[in-house]
Amino acid sequence: MTELTAAARRALTATCTHWRDTDLDEFTTLERGRPGHLELLLEPETESELAALVRVLREHGVATETIAGQSGLVEAQRPHGVAIRMTRFDTVGEATLADGTTVAPGRLGDLAGRAPAELRGARIRVGAGATIDAINEVLAPAGLKLPIVMGSTGSATAGACAANGSAGANAIRYGTAADMARYVRGVLGTGEIVAQEVPRRPRLTDPEHCAIRADRFSHGESLVGSQGALGLITEVTYEVVPVARDQAVALLPVPDVASATYLREQLARRFDRGDTALELFEIIARPTLHRALQHADRSLRDGTREAPWYALALVVSDVATGPSAFGSAFVEELATFLMMEALALDGDLIFPQGDFDFDHDPARLMEVREACSEMSRLLPKQAYDVVVPVARLDGFVEALEADVAAAHPEFQLGVFGHGGVGALHIHAIAPDQATVERARDDLDRRVFDLVVAHGGSPWAEHGVGSKWGEEWQRRTPPEVQEQMLRLKRRCDPDNVLGSRLFGFDRLLAG
Numbered sequence: 001m002t003e004l005t006a007a008a009r010r011a012l013t014a015t016c017t018h019w020r021d022t023d024l025d026e027f028t029t030l031e032r033g034r035p036g037h038l039e040l041l042l043e044p045e046t047e048s049e050l051a052a053l054v055r056v057l058r059e060h061g062v063a064t065e066t067i068a069g070q071s072g073l074v075e076a077q078r079p080h081g082v083a084i085r086m087t088r089f090d091t092v093g094e095a096t097l098a099d100g101t102t103v104a105p106g107r108l109g110d111l112a113g114r115a116p117a118e119l120r121g122a123r124i125r126v127g128a129g130a131t132i133d134a135i136n137e138v139l140a141p142a143g144l145k146l147p148i149v150m151g152s153t154g155s156a157t158a159g160a161c162a163a164n165g166s167a168g169a170n171a172i173r174y175g176t177a178a179d180m181a182r183y184v185r186g187v188l189g190t191g192e193i194v195a196q197e198v199p200r201r202p203r204l205t206d207p208e209h210c211a212i213r214a215d216r217f218s219h220g221e222s223l224v225g226s227q228g229a230l231g232l233i234t235e236v237t238y239e240v241v242p243v244a245r246d247q248a249v250a251l252l253p254v255p256d257v258a259s260a261t262y263l264r265e266q267l268a269r270r271f272d273r274g275d276t277a278l279e280l281f282e283i284i285a286r287p288t289l290h291r292a293l294q295h296a297d298r299s300l301r302d303g304t305r306e307a308p309w310y311a312l313a314l315v316v317s318d319v320a321t322g323p324s325a326f327g328s329a330f331v332e333e334l335a336t337f338l339m340m341e342a343l344a345l346d347g348d349l350i351f352p353q354g355d356f357d358f359d360h361d362p363a364r365l366m367e368v369r370e371a372c373s374e375m376s377r378l379l380p381k382q383a384y385d386v387v388v389p390v391a392r393l394d395g396f397v398e399a400l401e402a403d404v405a406a407a408h409p410e411f412q413l414g415v416f417g418h419g420g421v422g423a424l425h426i427h428a429i430a431p432d433q434a435t436v437e438r439a440r441d442d443l444d445r446r447v448f449d450l451v452v453a454h455g456g457s458p459w460a461e462h463g464v465g466s467k468w469g470e471e472w473q474r475r476t477p478p479e480v481q482e483q484m485l486r487l488k489r490r491c492d493p494d495n496v497l498g499s500r501l502f503g504f505d506r507l508l509a510g
Helices: 006-015 047-060 105-111 132-142 158-164 257-271 286-296 329-341 363-374 390-407 433-453 469-475 478-491 501-509
Strands: 038-042 064-067 081-085 092-096 123-127 181-188 193-197 231-239 246-254 276-285 309-317 357-359 381-387 412-418 423-429
Touching: 006 038, 006 047, 047 081, 047 181, 047 193, 047 231, 092 105, 092 132, 105 132, 123 132, 123 158, 132 158, 158 181, 158 231, 246 257, 246 329, 246 363, 257 276, 257 309, 257 329, 257 390, 276 286, 276 363, 286 309, 286 363, 286 412, 309 329, 309 363, 329 357, 357 363, 363 412, 381 433, 390 412, 390 423, 390 433, 423 433, 433 469, 469 501, 478 501
Parallel strands: 038 081, 064 081
Antiparallel strands: 092 123, 123 231, 181 193, 181 231, 246 309, 246 357, 276 309, 276 412, 381 423, 412 423
């Protein structure tokens, strides 16, 4: 790829109505990784404008990165030189019910009061730059939601989440954003405008296999699940779900990850029964929880037991229940089940005293969970986003804690994540940045070796991006790399979009 010449700059700015070449520090100074040097930011407004822009990029041999908000594409955000930002594609279009009825965004309130069964199978058409929160604000009057639960839904965009297969806390029930997408439009790296039905992918429920992984294109030759390496999504149609009529959340102290996994199995047996479901199951290490509580300025309910680990479980019901001393009859059902029926492996009751935190409104405890993602912000650290089979989650965490403590006792581990699908966020927090720099390579090797040894992938919902390009090439089977390169050459032959994703710039140059 050539440098950004004066002729290329003139052609790009003449093609794109909205562009910036000053005050770009906000896009290059990132919380994860080293900053880049951004010269030009392009913000196309229409699909045809984006297609014309891609043709100019090809003509002048200009490589770009994509800026996608704080969504699942965070590891790919290494803007350098020229970047494309899709936030102007922010419209929220009509909803379509399972019977084919279409409802304009402003009329979604007309669906209020319909039974959940009538709303199942509904879809919403949205622009790639619409944020998850903005979409759910439009859906709320209809009693519908796009079930993507992440700490960054205020800025995470619909297109980026579908492209990256972002998961979020309720992936245990709904899968990834790529699994929820049903139809996309976008522009390939050839400049061709395409419309794609998203291939259905069976949910991976086998506890011996990874449910989420980003080290390959999850949906084949599709804009969905390819992390922006083949083209840019302009519009997504997502399947949406009815909002629960009742819900109960509990933060549960457990002695280890194996006990958390057992508890998840017990909750699923009890509550996955048609009109109720286990919607979310997270695990949080004690040091991480304490940091999160401090960060969010929150405290737990009096009497909550201290423990090495905590599980955060949310169960939902399609049927509204009446009030009770616990807040609602549904919360009482959950609390009673945990105290009286959920037996530990040795036959003892897990929570005989009700020594856990619970609520009928998940907002307070979910705020604590979201604070886990922020608890180490601006601290010197090395962060990882990994996935292992659920059946091996406890062994992996035990080995990780022991290995890091022995090799790098100066680091504190912050571990939390989607315990229901085996996806973990690991923050190795150091006393200073110099310590991080000295230990970085050895930490990377140790963490990745342990993940692979436990049958997992070093990359889950945050993607591979450019940050991990060399590691991906080192650890991914050659046949997988070649298959992905064939798709890259077909859909983006000049490597003008997401040019450094997976380190493709080096592979294609070779």
